[in-house]
Amino acid sequence: MHGNESTIKEDGEGMRQILTERIKKAVRSRIYRTLYPHRPQFDCPICGYHGPFKDKVVKKTPLVVRVDSKCLGCAATERHRMMHLVINDVFGDWEASQKAILHIAPEECMKPQLQPLFKTYHTADLLQKNVDFNEEDVQAMSFDDATYDAVLISRVLTIPPDLEACVREIRRVLKPGGIAIIAEIYTHEKTVEFGKMVNDRSREIGVDFVTLLGQHFSQVERFLSEKYNDNFQLTNRMVIDGEPSGDYPELVQVSGIGFMDLVAVCRV
Ligand SMILES: [Zn+2]
Numbered sequence: 001m002h003g004n005e006s007t008i009k010e011d012g013e014g015m016r017q018i019l020t021e022r023i024k025k026a027v028r029s030r031i032y033r034t035l036y037p038h039r040p041q042f043d044c045p046i047c048g049y050h051g052p053f054k055d056k057v058v059k060k061t062p063l064v065v066r067v068d069s070k071c072l073g074c075a076a077t078e079r080h081r082m083m084h085l086v087i088n089d090v091f092g093d094w095e096a097s098q099k100a101i102l103h104i105a106p107e108e109c110m111k112p113q114l115q116p117l118f119k120t121y122h123t124a125d126l127l128q129k130n131v132d133f134n135e136e137d138v139q140a141m142s143f144d145d146a147t148y149d150a151v152l153i154s155r156v157l158t159i160p161p162d163l164e165a166c167v168r169e170i171r172r173v174l175k176p177g178g179i180a181i182i183a184e185i186y187t188h189e190k191t192v193e194f195g196k197m198v199n200d201r202s203r204e205i206g207v208d209f210v211t212l213l214g215q216h217f218s219q220v221e222r223f224l225s226e227k228y229n230d231n232f233q234l235t236n237r238m239v240i241d242g243e244p245s246g247d248y249p250e251l252v253q254v255s256g257i258g259f260m261d262l263v264a265v266c267r268v
Contacts, residue, residue: 029072040068042233046084046109049073053233066258067237076109078225082234082261083154083183084113086223090179090265091117091150099149102173104138105156106131114152122148139165146175154183157209158201163191164212171216171268180217180266184209185236186252186259207249210264217266224252225260235260 029051039052049071056069056077069077076084087110100120103110105128115121124136136142138153139160151170160166170180188206196202213220225234238245238258248259 025073032072040233042068042071043231044071044073044076045081045088045232046076046113047071047074062241065239067239068233069237074109078234078236079154079183079261080107080109081232082223082225082228082263083107083110083152083181085228085232085234086181086263086265087113087117087152089223090181094179096150100147101150101152102143102148104136104151104153107154110152118150138169141169141173143173145172146178147173149175149178151178151180153180155185157182157184158203158205161197161202163193163203163209167212167216171266174268176268178268181263182213182266183261183263186249186262189249207251210262213264213266217268219267221265221267222251223263223265225262 029049032054033051036052041051042053043050051072053068054070054072056066058064058066066078071077071081096117096119098119100122101114101118103114103121103123105125106123111121111123122133123131124133124141125131126135126137128134133142137160138156139162151174153170157163157166170182174180184205186207186209187204190208191206192204194202210220210222228234235254236258244256244258246253246256246258248254252259252262254260
């Protein structure tokens with residue numbers, strides 16, 4: 001059995017760091033609200049911040065910007081806020097306090113939600129060192145069959161060369177009754193395989209990936225961000241060289257604005 005339960009640093013130095021961080025965040029959001037009094041105001045479900053969100057530059061050439069993306073309280077973006085809401089919905093009545101979750105390629109801002117929710121919270125990654133299990137390749141993981149009750153993986157599956165091997169592995173490490181939460185950006189109707197690495201990616205994911213998930217899991221439920229209140233700002237509002245871009249698959253497209261997040265909740 002794997003060990004290495006994560007621990008929380010609660011000594012004086014740790015508390016000082018947390019306080020300094022909080023003060024910095026409060027000052028930053030105050031400045032932003034003063035500078036941009038007419039920007040729309042939103043609510044962050046993760047940290048409780050209320051106010052404008054910051055635009056995020058995705059790419060410089062061409063200039064791709066996601067408008068109203070980043071929370072000034074906790075730095076969470078659309079996908080983190082969406083995942084937070086889905087986790088609440090899926091694991092709220094699930095006796096998670098008796099269960100074990102594996103968080104692959106863990107996002108720092110999601111740890112405070114997951115760690116207290118589950119009995120065992122493990123993190124794994126191929127390259128990150130600050131995880132419980134590093135050098136874990138999602139195409140061939142080192143864990144025994146049926147080790148975890150839940151697996152969480154977000155925005156990873158464009159990278160490994162063998163997509164179906166990843167899905168098989170996620171299914172394999174889950175116990176009977178287990179749940180995988182899988183989040184990706186859906187940019188096509190059909191997945192485009194590059195056949196080699198292009199900008200550290202093997203593919204762009206299409207909506208047909210949800211069908212592939214259905215071949216490995218007994219039930220796949222699609223959570224779309226339109227399910228949740230607009231004040232959480234979960235729409236990826238894409239602006240490319242100054243023009244709004246809405247060229248995405250029908251299922252996730254927000255016409256003339258961008259795209260919604262789609263999170264697949266897969267049951268063994
Ligand atoms: Zn926040």
